[in-house]
Amino acid sequence: MVKPIISIRELHKCYWVGTMPFPALHGINLDIKPGEFAVVAGRSGSGKSTLLNIIGALESVDNGNVEVLGHDILNMNRDLRTQFRLRNIGFVFQAYNLIRVFTARENVAYVCQLQGKSRKESLDIANHWLHEVEIGHLGYRRPDQLSGGQQQRVAVARALASGPKLILADEPTANLDSMTGRHLINLMHELNQRLGTTFLISSHDPDVKRAAGRLIKLADGQIVDSWDEVPKTPQSLASSCPTSHLPLKERLRKLLYQRRKARASKGKVDHR
Amino acid sequence: MAESYRLSLLTYLQLASRNLLRNRRRTLITLLTMSFGIATLTLLSALNDGWLSQMKTNFILSYTGHLQIHAKGFEASQNLNDRILEPEEISRLMQGYPEIVGWTQRIRTSGLASAGGSSAGLQIMATDPEQETWVTSMDQRVTEGVWLRPGMSHDLVLGHTVAQNLGAELGDRVILMVQRLNGEMTSEVFFLRGILETGAPQIDRSLALITLNSAQQWLQMEDSVTDIVIRADNHDNTGTLYRLFAQQLSERKYEIMQWLELDPMVKQWLEFSDAYGFVVLLVVIILVLIEILNTMLISLHERQKELGVIVAIGTKRSQVFSMLLLEAVMLIFIGAILGYMAGSSIVYAVADRGINLTHFANAFEFFYMDPIIHPQLTLGSAVKILGATLIAALLAGIYPAWRATHLSLSQALRIQ
Numbered sequence: 001m002v003k004p005i006i007s008i009r010e011l012h013k014c015y016w017v018g019t020m021p022f023p024a025l026h027g028i029n030l031d032i033k034p035g036e037f038a039v040v041a042g043r044s045g046s047g048k049s050t051l052l053n054i055i056g057a058l059e060s061v062d063n064g065n066v067e068v069l070g071h072d073i074l075n076m077n078r079d080l081r082t083q084f085r086l087r088n089i090g091f092v093f094q095a096y097n098l099i100r101v102f103t104a105r106e107n108v109a110y111v112c113q114l115q116g117k118s119r120k121e122s123l124d125i126a127n128h129w130l131h132e133v134e135i136g137h138l139g140y141r142r143p144d145q146l147s148g149g150q151q152q153r154v155a156v157a158r159a160l161a162s163g164p165k166l167i168l169a170d171e172p173t174a175n176l177d178s179m180t181g182r183h184l185i186n187l188m189h190e191l192n193q194r195l196g197t198t199f200l201i202s203s204h205d206p207d208v209k210r211a212a213g214r215l216i217k218l219a220d221g222q223i224v225d226s227w228d229e230v231p232k233t234p235q236s237l238a239s240s241c242p243t244s245h246l247p248l249k250e251r252l253r254k255l256l257y258q259r260r261k262a263r264a265s266k267g268k269v270d271h272r
Numbered sequence: 273m274a275e276s277y278r279l280s281l282l283t284y285l286q287l288a289s290r291n292l293l294r295n296r297r298r299t300l301i302t303l304l305t306m307s308f309g310i311a312t313l314t315l316l317s318a319l320n321d322g323w324l325s326q327m328k329t330n331f332i333l334s335y336t337g338h339l340q341i342h343a344k345g346f347e348a349s350q351n352l353n354d355r356i357l358e359p360e361e362i363s364r365l366m367q368g369y370p371e372i373v374g375w376t377q378r379i380r381t382s383g384l385a386s387a388g389g390s391s392a393g394l395q396i397m398a399t400d401p402e403q404e405t406w407v408t409s410m411d412q413r414v415t416e417g418v419w420l421r422p423g424m425s426h427d428l429v430l431g432h433t434v435a436q437n438l439g440a441e442l443g444d445r446v447i448l449m450v451q452r453l454n455g456e457m458t459s460e461v462f463f464l465r466g467i468l469e470t471g472a473p474q475i476d477r478s479l480a481l482i483t484l485n486s487a488q489q490w491l492q493m494e495d496s497v498t499d500i501v502i503r504a505d506n507h508d509n510t511g512t513l514y515r516l517f518a519q520q521l522s523e524r525k526y527e528i529m530q531w532l533e534l535d536p537m538v539k540q541w542l543e544f545s546d547a548y549g550f551v552v553l554l555v556v557i558i559l560v561l562i563e564i565l566n567t568m569l570i571s572l573h574e575r576q577k578e579l580g581v582i583v584a585i586g587t588k589r590s591q592v593f594s595m596l597l598l599e600a601v602m603l604i605f606i607g608a609i610l611g612y613m614a615g616s617s618i619v620y621a622v623a624d625r626g627i628n629l630t631h632f633a634n635a636f637e638f639f640y641m642d643p644i645i646h647p648q649l650t651l652g653s654a655v656k657i658l659g660a661t662l663i664a665a666l667l668a669g670i671y672p673a674w675r676a677t678h679l680s681l682s683q684a685l686r687i688q
Binding site: 059082085093097099100101106111113116118162 | 279280282290577578583586589682
C-alpha cells in the first residue's frame with residue numbers, strides 16, 4: 001500500500017475574534033496519495049484555505065495530527081517549518097503574491113537561492129521553469145508589467161523551482177478570467193501528470209473541480225459528500241471548540257465567554 | 273533537515289535597494305531630512321573644531337608654549353627659590369628633536385609697578401627676546417613701540433591694560449618692585465619701550481616683560497631661571513615631547529607641564545566644548561533615528577503580506593531580519609554620506625574667508641578666540657558623525673526588523 005503524502009487525523013482548528021469562537025475545521029480526517037491532483041472544494045469560509053495553510057505548515061492547529069511527507073509538522077519549531085516548506089512544498093496563492101521588486105525570473109530564482117544554489121544556477125533554473133509555464137520570454141518583466149494570468153504562471157514556476165514533492169494552490173484561479181483560469185489549471189494538471197508532483201488545490205471554480213483527480217468537499221469545516229449547512233448558535237459554536245489544547249490566554253478568553261453566557265442566562269431566569 | 277543556507281550579499285543589497293526605490297518620494301523625503309541633519313551637524317562640528325583649534329593656537333602662542341619645564345613645585349609656589357639652576361643642561365636636551373620648533377628660558381615672578389602717581393600688581397616675565405620669538409607670537413602683538421632686543425637692560429614692554437591703568441606712555445619711567453631670592457624687596461627703574469595686546473585680557477592686564485639678562489642681574493639669580501618654555505611643531509606632538517622629557521628629567525627635581533595644565537579655565541572650556549558637541553550630536557542622531565524608525569515602520573506596515581509570503585516560501589526569519597536591517601543601514605548610510613558631503617562643501621566654501629562674528633568679539637577675546645572663525649573638518653569629527661549615524665541606523669533598523677520576524681504568517685497572508 002502506498003504511504004500517503006499527507007495524512008490528517010481528527011484535525012480541529014478554531015479562530016477567536018475577541019470572545020467569539022469561529023470554528024474553521026472540525027474533525028478532519030484526510031489522506032492524500034503521492035502524485036494526486038486533488039481539489040478541496042467548498043464555499044467561502046468552509047475552511048479550505050485554513051486546511052491548506054495547516055498542511056503548508058503556515059498555521060497552528062488546536063487539536064489533531066498532521067503528517068506531511070512522513071513528518072509531524074505540528075511538532076516542528078518555526079525554523080524547522082521554514083526549512084521544511086523550502087525543501088518540500090511549493091505555494092501558489094490566490095493573489096499571486098510575487099515579490100514586487102524582483103523580475104519574474106528573479107522571483108523564481110529566489111527560492112533556489114534560498115536553497116543555497118548560486119545566483120547563476122538559480123537564474124538558469126528560473127529560466128527553465130518559466131519556459132515550462134510558457135512565459136520564458138517574460139522573465140525580465142516585473143510583476144506589475146505582467147497580466148494576472150502571467151503572474152500566476154510565474155507563481156507556479158516559483159512553486160516548482162525548488163523541486164517540491166507537494167504543491168499547495170489556494171484558489172489559484174480566483175483572480176483570473178475563466179479562459180486564463182482554465183489554461184492555468186490545464187497547465188498545472190499537465191505538470192502533475194508529467195512530473196508526478198502532488199497538487200492540492202483549493203477552489204470553488206467549476207473548471208478546477210472538473211479537472212480534479214479527486215474532489216474533497218468541505219462545508220463548515222468538515223469533509224462532506226454534499227453541502228450540509230446547518231446554522232449554528234454561538235453556544236454550539238463554542239462547544240465545538242475544545243479548550244484543553246489552547247494556549248492559556250485563549251483558554252481564559254473562552255472561559256470568560258462561557259461565564260458571561262452562563263451569567264446572562266441565569267439573570268434571565270432570576271428576572272422571570 | 274535544519275540545513276542553513278545563506279543568501280548572497282548581492283541578493284540582500286538588491287532587495288534592500290529596490291525596496292528603498294519602491295516608494296521614491298518617501299525615500300527622497302527621508303534622505304533629504306536626514307542629509308539636512310547630518311549637514312548641519314558637520315557644519316557645527318567644523319565650527320566647533322575650528323574655533324577650538326584657534327583657541328588652542330592663540331593660547332599656546334600668546335604666552336604658554338606647548339610645554340613648560342619648572343623646578344619641582346614652582347607652579348604652585350611661584351617662589352624664586354624653586355628655580356632651575358642649570359638651565360643650559362636642559363636646553364641641550366632640546367637639540368636633535370625635529371618636533372621642537374623653539375624654546376626659551378624665562379624668569380617669572382609677581383611684583384608691583386608704579387608710574388606717575390599710579391601703581392599696579394603684575395606678573396613680571398623676563399625672557400630672552402630673540403628666543404621668545406621662536407616660541408610665542410608676543411613680538412608680533414606689540415601694538416605701540418618696539419619689541420625687546422638683547423642688551424636692553426632697563427627697558428620693558430607692558431600689556432596694554434596695565435599701561436592704561438598706570439597711565440604710562442612710551443618712554444615713561446616705570447618702577448618695578450619685586451622680592452629677591454633672599455627675601456628683601458628691591459626696585460628698579462625701567463623705560464617703557466613697547467605696549468602689547470595678546471588678545472587675552474588676563475595677560476594684557478598683568479604682564480610686564482623685561483630681558484632675561486637684566487632680570488638675572490637685578491634679582492641676583494646668576495644663570496638660573498624659573499621656566500623653560502618649549503614650542504612643538506604641532507599641538508598633537510605635545511604628548512610625545514612630554515613623555516620624552518619625563519623620561520630624561522628627574523621627577524624629583526623638575527615638573528613638566530603641558531599647555532592644558534597651565535590654565536585650568538582653558539581646560540574646562542575645552543571639556544565644555546566636547547560636552548556641547550556631544551549633546552548636539554546626540555540630538556541630531558536622535559532626530560535621524562526617529563525619522564528612520566518612522567519610515568521603516570510605515571514601510572513594514574505596507575509590506576506585511578509580502579514579508580509573510582517570503583517567509584512562507586522558505587525565507588528564514590533571521591534572513592528577513594537582515595533584509596530589513598540592511599535597508600535601514602543603507603538608507604542612513606546614503607543619507608549620512610550625502611549630508612556629510614553637503615556639510616563639507618559648505619565648510620570648504622567658507623573655510624578660507626571664515627565666519628565673521630565681530631559682533632561678539634568681546635566675549636570671544638576672553639577665550640583666546642578670534643572673532644573670525646574658520647571652520648575646520650577633522651578626521652575625529654568625521655568618525656564621530658559617521659560612527660554615530662551608523663549606530664543610529666542599527667538602532668532604527670533593529671525594531672522594525674524584529675517586528676518583521678514576529679509577523680503572524682497566517683494573518684499576513686490574509687491581508688488583501
